[in-house]
Every structure is written in structure tokens, then in C-alpha cells.
Amino acid sequence: MMKKSTVVWLMVAALIGGSLLTFAFTGATSLAKQTAGEGILASISNNVDKQSDLDKIQKALDLIQNNYYQEVDRTKLVDGAINGMMEALGDPYSNYMGKTTAAQFEEQIEGSFTGIGAEVSSENGKVTIVSPIKNSPAEKAGLRAKDIILTVNGTSLAGMELNDAVNKIRGPKGSKAVLQIQRAGSTDPLEYTIVRDDIDLETVHSEMKPNGIGVITITQFSLNTGQRFKEELAKLEAQKMKGLVIDVRNNPGGVLSVVIDIAQQFVPKGKVIVQVEDKNKQREKEQSQGGGKSYPIALLMNKGSASASEILAGALQQSAGATLIGENSFGKGTVQTSYDKQMGDGSLLKITIAKWLTPDGSWIHKKGIKPDIAVDQPAYFTVAPLAKDKTLKYDMNSSDVKNAQVMLTGLGYKPGRQDGYFDRATEQAVKAFQTKQKLTVSGTIDAKTASALEAKLVESIRDPRNDTQLNKGLEFVGKEIAASASK
Incomplete structure (x- = not known):
């Protein structure tokens, strides 16, 4: 399975999954639509251009290595060149990971890691929090989506490559990360002292509330989340659940195939879950094979609900009649593929290959999804x-x-x-x-x-009892249950 993720660095896998790899190539121009001469000439021209580019890079490496006044680590030069290419894309979700960072990334996808519990990206050269993971040290300390990390333990992250910045933030369990944060609306930087810890590997939690209302919290969409969700949903339904609240607040994303699998349980067969559009504007629609549910559903989201969480929100809202409650979501509408085997040395290249759209064709990138019922938490929560x-x-x-x-x-x-x-x-x-x-x-x-x-x-x-958004979700579903019973 190919992996597709956001710039998940500290604690969590983002948008990944093998089924979408073909979407990157669906719209490619077919050679059958070209004349034989056109195809051969184009191929020769492309090969010449590629060789010229490679020669230029090789010459630069040789000139530096042969003439620089100090000894040069060629591996660092190569890594720097690749990092430069990725930065030139201007895309915070496309990046290069050296061997060590790539190994850490693989651990994160499997759900085994320690740290502060926040996903970060590089935006305009600034290390920016996409979302703190629910119940993580970062969330408990009060970090928020869109916070910019200025320093870690006194070291400035300004101009630092994302991989290096992540290594500054990471650390063993029990160690402290003192973060200086720039937050919109605050004139002075904020300082947080966070003790690194093991991140909860259990991504699905369920609870039956009064009046037959079930609550399922998904903290991230890891490889085993789909199966765990089915188990918890079945457990609630066995208890005669009458309505459901799904909580994806501060969930930064996860495995694409998993979120599709979860959505199919609520989206009626044949309806669209998500659309993916490649560079040639060709779209593929992922249609549900499920049967839908008869009970009312509400989904809780906030500014830290990103990527796969937004796919689930859009699918349930537009194709399953669910109601979205809380705050505007983060706004990540792109799909990435990770290439590791092609690199051949344990490093990894992650490239944005497509954008995803909601069932009605909306692209929520940098805009997010608006809730049907807007509810903010009390001011002291943040x-x-x-x-x-x-x-x-x-x-x-x-x-x-x-x-x-x-x-x-x-x-x-x-x-x-x-x-x-x-x-x-x-x-x-x-x-x-x-x-x-x-x-x-x-x-x-x-x-x-x-x-x-x-x-x-x-x-x-x-x-x-102080969770305003959860209480609103329970209240809404309770009213829907009562209205259905009175019909």
C-alpha cells in the first residue's frame, strides 16, 4: 500500500492510502492520441532536457566538492539539493525526509511514537501547527491549530528545514520541550513547557450517553482505526443506540482508505464519499458500497479537524444527511503519496499528487468546512x-x-x-x-x-459537563430522536 500523508511529523499520520495512487495518472495524455512522430520527438526532447538538468546538478556537486575550502559531506549536499527542490514547490505538504526522519515517519504511521502530540507543517518558512492530537501533551498544554512555533528550548526554528525542526521538537518520554509560540491575536509570544510522552495508540473511543445517544471519538485515522470503529459502533448499536455523535475535533487526518471505509457505513450505496482531481483536471469519484443508517448523526469538528477528518465531515454532511457542529475545520484539501522504495537508501519523498473535493465538488483547501451549527468552546479552553x-x-x-x-x-x-x-x-x-x-x-x-x-x-x-460543543451535539441528536419518535 502506498502511503499518502500531510506533513505529519511529531505524532501522527495524515492523509495516506493506496487506492488513490492511480488517480495521479488517470488524466495523462495517451500516446494513442499522438502521431508516431510526435511521440518520438517529444520523448527525445524530454530525454535531452532531463540529461541536461542532471548534468547541471552533477557539475554543481563536483564544483562544490572539488573547490570548497573545507571538506564537504556529499550526502548533505544531495539531501540539501532535494530539499531545495521540494521547497521550490511552495507546498507545505510535499517534502523530503532523510533516512532517520523517514524511519520516524514509518513509526508514526504505525501509531507507535513519543513526543508532544502535534502535527506540523512548514508554511512560508514557518513551522506551523496543523493540529494538536486529542488528549496529547500538546492539546493539554493549550496549543492550537495555526500556532507558529518560533523556538524550541531556546533554539530558533526560523529558516530551519522542517526535518531539522521536527528533530528539535521530538524527544524521549519525560523530557521537556519549551516552545515559544506566535499566535494570531496575541501581541507577545507565548511560552509553553510541554513534557513529551507516549501518544495514546488507541484511536477510537466510544461511550453510551443518556437517552440512547452514542458518542464515538476518533483521534486519528491510523491503519487499525477502521476495524476499531466498526467494533465500537457495533457495541453501541447492540445497546439499542438511537442516535450517534462522531467527534473528530483535533483529529489531523490519517489513512484515506480507512476514512472511506468508515464513511461507507453511513453513506447510502451509490452516493459519493469523496472526489479526487489530478493535475490534468480528471476526477475520480469514490462511491459508497454501504447501506446508510436510520438514526440521526452529528459530527463535532474544530479548527484542528484536518484532512481525512474533513473528508468524513463532507461525506456525512452532503451524502448522509449528518449535521456538523462546532467550528470551521482546518482546510487541507490535497492528497500526498510517499515514495520510499524508489529512493533506494531509506529516505523518502512525499509529493502532493492531487486535490480532493467534497461530494458536491467543493474544494475546501485553505477554507475548511463550515459547521451547520456554529458552537465555540468557552474562552478559558484556549x-x-x-x-x-x-x-x-x-x-x-x-x-x-x-x-x-x-x-x-x-x-x-x-x-x-x-x-x-x-x-x-x-x-x-x-x-x-x-x-x-x-x-x-x-x-x-x-x-x-x-x-x-x-x-x-x-x-x-x-x-x-463544560464541553459546550459536545453538549450541543448531544442536545441536537436528542431532539432529532424525540422528533422521529413523535412521527
């Missing part, structure tokens, strides 16, 4: 961590004070404002929190109080 090297106190005005006020509000302490000015009401809210947590009651936020605030906030975020 608040930045507080700086621990300074104490926040009365009459200060800063982004840290603003973040502390958002935290206090989320925890029910009512500072009365969230504009960044530390007034007396904020001071009283801090004192109330300190009293409750048995901390020194000073009314100022030192490192100890800041850490306690963040710890309580994590507890609140993990409490499903």
Missing part, C-alpha cells in the same frame, strides 16, 4: 499559560493579567473584567481563589498561584 517569572499584582496591565482574568472567570471567581487591567475586583477574585486552594492569600499571582490556576483550569476543561 487561554495561554501564565508567565512564571514575574508576579502579577494590582495596577498592572498586561496580556498575562488578561489571561489570568479569563482563567478566574472560567473557574467562577468573577474578576469583573477581562481586559488585562489588574484592579481591586481582580485582586479580590485572586484572594478568593487562594483561599479556596489553601494558598497564601496575597491577592497577587506568583508562580505558585499561577500553576494552581492552570491546574484547576485543566480539570475544568477535562470535565465533559
Whole structure:
């Protein structure tokens, strides 16, 4: 099976799958449509051009190796040349991996890896988070889709090749990655200290909620996700499930054949799941062989729902009558193929070969899919961590004070404002929190109080009762069940 993926680097496989490889070649001009002379002349011309290009590259290598004033590692030169070609494409999802990085990539596809738990890409030379993986250290720390990683443990990633940047971010379980983050809407860089860990290999989780509503969470579309989804769905249906909520929030993608397999269980036979268009504008439609479901379905998504998650969202919305709830999705509408055997030395080349479209032919690249019901999480779900090297106190005005006020509000302490000015009401809210947590009651936020605030906030975020999007999904499906029963 050929693999197709986004720039999954830290923790997860993205859009991959063997069935689409032929789509890259379906629209190629047939030699039968050319005269014999045209075909021969074109072939000769192409061969001459190719040889000329290869000669130019070879000459450059030789000139550097023979004349550079220091010893040159030829392997580094070759890798650099290939990286340069991939960067010239201007496509963050097409790239080259050396032997070591390629081996790590294979581990990620199999679902066995450690790290911070976020998929990244290189966009305009900046290492950008596509999505933090659900329940990963990155998500728990508060990283978001579209965040730009500026530094790792004090090392700037500016101008660094993606492979090298990834190696800076990766690390053994238990080690710390101190990330400086640039986030839209924040004037100052944010700092996150994340402890690397094993990433949950289980990609499917299910639960039966009251009123016969099942919830299935898919954290990524790995090689075994399709089978696990079938098992969990069958388990819920055996419990007389009346409606289903599918959660793909912060799911950055996965195996294409797997998402198609999952979608087929809900999309009626003959209806389109996804379309793929090659460079010659030729389209192939993947049609369902399934039978559909009679119960109502809602799908939860957010800004971190990318690639294969968006394929599932589009298929269920447009071909299965499901309702999308949450936020606009990430917006990755391309298909990649990985070439490893062709490289012959353990390295890997990943190239975008096509774009995918929703059943109605829409290309969601860089736009995402809009939810049918827009629901944001509470502000404190995505608040930045507080700086621990300074104490926040009365009459200060800063982004840290603003973040502390958002935290206090989320925890029910009512500072009365969230504009960044530390007034007396904020001071009283801090004192109330300190009293409750048995901390020194000073009314100022030192490192100890800041850490306690963040710890309580994590507890609140993990409490499903505070999950606005999930609750809306359950409410919607519940109403659909009731409406169906009354008919």
C-alpha cells in the first residue's frame, strides 16, 4: 500500500492510502492520441532536457566538492539539493525526509511514537501547527491549530528545514520541550513547557450517553482505526443506540482508505464519499458500497479537524444527511503519496499528487468546512499559560493579567473584567481563589498561584459537563430522536 500523508511529523499520520495512487495518472495524455512522430520527438526532447538538468546538478556537486575550502559531506549536499527542490514547490505538504526522519515517519504511521502530540507543517518558512492530537501533551498544554512555533528550548526554528525542526521538537518520554509560540491575536509570544510522552495508540473511543445517544471519538485515522470503529459502533448499536455523535475535533487526518471505509457505513450505496482531481483536471469519484443508517448523526469538528477528518465531515454532511457542529475545520484539501522504495537508501519523498473535493465538488483547501451549527468552546479552553517569572499584582496591565482574568472567570471567581487591567475586583477574585486552594492569600499571582490556576483550569476543561460543543451535539441528536419518535 502506498502511503499518502500531510506533513505529519511529531505524532501522527495524515492523509495516506493506496487506492488513490492511480488517480495521479488517470488524466495523462495517451500516446494513442499522438502521431508516431510526435511521440518520438517529444520523448527525445524530454530525454535531452532531463540529461541536461542532471548534468547541471552533477557539475554543481563536483564544483562544490572539488573547490570548497573545507571538506564537504556529499550526502548533505544531495539531501540539501532535494530539499531545495521540494521547497521550490511552495507546498507545505510535499517534502523530503532523510533516512532517520523517514524511519520516524514509518513509526508514526504505525501509531507507535513519543513526543508532544502535534502535527506540523512548514508554511512560508514557518513551522506551523496543523493540529494538536486529542488528549496529547500538546492539546493539554493549550496549543492550537495555526500556532507558529518560533523556538524550541531556546533554539530558533526560523529558516530551519522542517526535518531539522521536527528533530528539535521530538524527544524521549519525560523530557521537556519549551516552545515559544506566535499566535494570531496575541501581541507577545507565548511560552509553553510541554513534557513529551507516549501518544495514546488507541484511536477510537466510544461511550453510551443518556437517552440512547452514542458518542464515538476518533483521534486519528491510523491503519487499525477502521476495524476499531466498526467494533465500537457495533457495541453501541447492540445497546439499542438511537442516535450517534462522531467527534473528530483535533483529529489531523490519517489513512484515506480507512476514512472511506468508515464513511461507507453511513453513506447510502451509490452516493459519493469523496472526489479526487489530478493535475490534468480528471476526477475520480469514490462511491459508497454501504447501506446508510436510520438514526440521526452529528459530527463535532474544530479548527484542528484536518484532512481525512474533513473528508468524513463532507461525506456525512452532503451524502448522509449528518449535521456538523462546532467550528470551521482546518482546510487541507490535497492528497500526498510517499515514495520510499524508489529512493533506494531509506529516505523518502512525499509529493502532493492531487486535490480532493467534497461530494458536491467543493474544494475546501485553505477554507475548511463550515459547521451547520456554529458552537465555540468557552474562552478559558484556549487561554495561554501564565508567565512564571514575574508576579502579577494590582495596577498592572498586561496580556498575562488578561489571561489570568479569563482563567478566574472560567473557574467562577468573577474578576469583573477581562481586559488585562489588574484592579481591586481582580485582586479580590485572586484572594478568593487562594483561599479556596489553601494558598497564601496575597491577592497577587506568583508562580505558585499561577500553576494552581492552570491546574484547576485543566480539570475544568477535562470535565465533559463544560464541553459546550459536545453538549450541543448531544442536545441536537436528542431532539432529532424525540422528533422521529413523535412521527
